Amino acid sequence: MRTVITNGRIITATDDFPGDILIEGEQIAAIGSQGTFASMQSDMVLDARGKYVFPGAIDVHTHMELPLPTTVASDDFETGTIAAACGGTTSIIDFANQQRGHSLAEALQSWHTKAEGKAVIDYGFHITITDLASAPEEAMDEMVAAGVTTFKLLMAYPGTFMVDDETIYRVLRRSARLGGLVMVQSYRPNLSCSYASCYPGGRGCTACYYACNTGGGTTLRRPCQLRPFVACCRCCSCERSTSLGRDVPAISLPG
Numbered sequence: 001m002r003t004v005i006t007n008g009r010i011i012t013a014t015d016d017f018p019g020d021i022l023i024e025g026e027q028i029a030a031i032g033s034q035g036t037f038a039s040m041q042s043d044m045v046l047d048a049r050g051k052y053v054f055p056g057a058i059d060v061h062t063h064m065e066l067p068l069p070t071t072v073a074s075d076d077f078e079t080g081t082i083a084a085a086c087g088g089t090t091s092i093i094d095f096a097n098q099q100r101g102h103s104l105a106e107a108l109q110s111w112h113t114k115a116e117g118k119a120v121i122d123y124g125f126h127i128t129i130t131d132l133a134s135a136p137e138e139a140m141d142e143m144v145a146a147g148v149t150t151f152k153l154l155m156a157y158p159g160t161f162m163v164d165d166e167t168i169y170r171v172l173r174r175s176a177r178l179g180g181l182v183m184v185q186s187y188r189p190n191l192s193c194s195y196a197s198c199y200p201g202g203r204g205c206t207a208c209y210y211a212c213n214t215g216g217g218t219t220l221r222r223p224c225q226l227r228p229f230v231a232c233c234r235c236c237s238c239e240r241s242t243s244l245g246r247d248v249p250a251i252s253l254p255g
Helices: 077-086 104-115 139-145 165-178 189-197 207-213 215-229
Strands: 002-011 016-024 027-032 044-047 057-062 089-097 122-128 150-154 181-185 234-237
Touching (some): 089 104, 139 165, 150 165
Parallel strands (some): 002 044, 122 150
């Protein structure tokens, strides 16, 4: 199917100009000035006069149909991706979470099952590692072969998602060999419950509580302290809520 978007104001990474876009199937085939594709036979012509035409956004951190100890995320891959499309997001990367006692392959398949037939936009996955005893580091190789090159580790939620420093080190080491990226969600796990209990009625989930819980940069540095023992490992923080932690992710990247 050939589609032409005409008369729009095209925004790219480097340019801003009036023009037309030629789409073959689901891929942009060419971009030109207004009228460039007027003589070509097309199946659909969309008049974008008075509108901006820009690349679809990519949301790299979503949680569709995420199971938690007491609830499940309200959006599934249908409602969540419809909402995303309405806002101009055309791709998401969701987190496939390993359940303790299960393999990484099972986690990935579970999330594929959640998404298939429901998602209305493109999607990919990160993999959240919780249990290396059930999925040794070698299982990360299978994930990379399946197209998943990013691995998430959490330093909170004991009994469900939280991992220890040994697990962080082992995942960093394996990821370095694979050329993957490790994402660490940094918290002060031993203080999480104490902070929350100081705020009855759920008020512990405030910006102030969150900043205290992430340790003002202290917890962000913990994964980085392991990095010198792992050559050429890429690691970043998923959470940066304070100025003290702002520059920490740079420490974890190879120079």
